[in-house]
Amino acid sequence: MSELHFYLKNDGIRTSTGYGQLNISPDEEKGFRPFQLMVSSVASCSLSVFRKILDKQRVEYEDIKVTADVKRNADEANRIEKISLHYVVKGHHLDEDKMYKNLATSYKNCSMVQSVKDSIEIEETLECIELSL
Template identity: 30%
Template sequence: MKARIKWVQDVMFLGESGSGHTVVMDGAPEAGGRNLGVRPMEMLLLGLGGCSAFDVMLILKRGREAVTDCVVDVDAERATTDPKIFTKIQMHYTVTGHALDRKKVERAVQLSTEKYCSASAIMAKTAELSHTITLVESQPSSQPAATAATA
């Protein structure tokens, strides 16, 4: 994997991923920024939540769970002295679907946070990670089930 970060002005940077996507990072006004982009440390939390949500959805879809939505809210605490690393990270998963099996959702979150999510493995080196789960019932999908293609 590769990434490239280019300074724009003051404390604003453009980050370009190896896959060609760009994101603006900027600081708060009190740090010399104009608040026009995400903070670099917020990017870490976004990456953590995105990595885990990716795993959870993949696991549940493979398990044929009727998932219609997954939201991960991440709340973190940082050390008060430099380097201001994350010390506690709470992840709350809200998984919506029809007749979801709570044990399968709990297992998917556990597998993500303890086995598959690279970001969780990295963050757990310095922060206490914890998670909670809320299941939300949705109506069954009105779309016909996908059928396997025939040769």
């Protein structure tokens, strides 16, 4: 089990990791907002697993970008209801059907997606851009 320590400060909450200090605040000018961290966790985990799969299969990609669109419910504590992740993969000889299968595999193997899937709808779409040699 991993233990994190959080400290209440005047302008929000602070924690430190091996990478550095993380400031969390409801005020975006003073730190990351909690919902941003939740969405970032889901998107970055999903992208990391997807990338690992593509690397293992030696898929020739040059760039992958993920855009996250978030739907929140103001009537229920502004909770996150849906995260739509749109992947844009640029590369050579990209097989879109195979890429969607890889994305489905990453969905099943991403710990963050699996942690929230019963309470937050996760939608993933994909766009492949073929680069000329």
